[in-house]
Amino acid sequence: MPLDLSLNLATVRMQWKLPQAVEAAARHGFVGVAPWREMVEETGIAESARIFKANGVRVTGYCRGGLFGAGGRKNLGAAIDDNKRMIDEAAAIAAEGIVIIAGGLAPGSRDLSDTRAMFVEGLAAVLPHARACGIPLALEPMHPMYAADRGCVTTLREMLDIADLLGNDGLGIAIDTYHVWWDPELAVQIARAGKRIIAHHICDWLVPTRHMLTDRGMMGDGVIDFPAIRRMVEAAGYHGVQEVEIFSDYWWGRPGDEVLSTAAERFKSVCQ
């Protein structure tokens, strides 16, 4: 019985390269994987595509594009070109979408507004190519603690405003519990997102959190109410696969098979 669960390969990136990670995901019953671009490049695009197919896994997301303003306005054109190439790659590996984050401030910048504006401009510039290739862009708001250096768009409200502004066609929303669980508007903005939700990532918030990037938690080890968020997402109309994505020095230090069996077990015992 396959799990309605996909594995973001970053979860086991210290243990395995792409071929081993995909084989393990399939063996543990995951229906899909979400690879990162550097892993696909390391293995090769054609070979990666072959591996996904040979293991019978879906490619539920390709990580990660966007970040249009992170290099400043002088590099916006290059960021747009790079995102277009990523769309081609996503098509070549039959990914169901690309996860898009807004990106942080350019070095030396303190202008969040302009960084957000560049994100919208970059999205507008790549959207025709994404539509032509049939690759949806899954816009992921990130936790506000990443506003400076990873994702200047931090709330579902703002990301949905951007999707509305760009007409929604070809765009979707990625809900990652780790990034949005704290939001006082979570229920209302998930309801507003509705059918635009095309990705639902799961990861827990630990108390205390010892590192801003690499101390994320296995579901059940932190304070996030997964069933509550799941109910919101299902009420909005999304009944697709969830994807476990955990950046964790602790779990990167455990055997990969233990990580996957734990994630599969917790998905069943904690997240329903």
Add this chain to the structure above:
Amino acid sequence: MPLDLSLNLATVRMQWKLPQAVEAAARHGFVGVAPWREMVEETGIAESARIFKANGVRVTGYCRGGLFGAGGRKNLGAAIDDNKRMIDEAAAIAAEGIVIIAGGLAPGSRDLSDTRAMFVEGLAAVLPHARACGIPLALEPMHPMYAADRGCVTTLREMLDIADLLGNDGLGIAIDTYHVWWDPELAVQIARAGKRIIAHHICDWLVPTRHMLTDRGMMGDGVIDFPAIRRMVEAAGYHGVQEVEIFSDYWWGRPGDEVLSTAAERFKSVCQ
């Protein structure tokens, strides 16, 4: 020429106890101080009041109350009583207000909604006493990375909704740049806050931030646009003192006089 700047005494809590910190603040030209409760208790309430007066400094805020739901519903009554005592203490030291934070989840709880509800209930219960004593409660939204363990109310929008719900009388808003700088609604919610703003704390966001609590930055060392936020706050009608509050292992390791002279210099060179 005194600075329109107050010193939150936590900024030098590793270097000095209350008497030395207050004397140093006055010597460096700060017009006020904001003491923490444990420092006042250590020195004694009457003696603390005498020290503030003898050094000619205002007491711009007393830190910190609220946290009504942090012990769970069974301890809500005790939290209310404790906040009432704190209001009496604030009156005894002639504090201009109490800084109020929402508090985190009770141990074992994953219910942010109920924690927020207890915060509102607790506020409603202490508000008559605060009004009777003439001590305004400065409601401070905290950065979302503290939602689990310090402040479940994370946005100005939500805090203003709470103030509206409780009728605003006796309530004010504390704007701390560190907590709110990332907010996409910052300008509109500061405008909405208007005359309710009674505290403006300054502290920078470092990139990278190495510790969630104790790696805050001196103004100018991070990415916050202080003049922009100052303009929003002034446009809303607040022209009062600003208060520097920096929790930092780095600055706690420097001589107290260096911290104060640096803060005073940066306030003039970075924050105008």
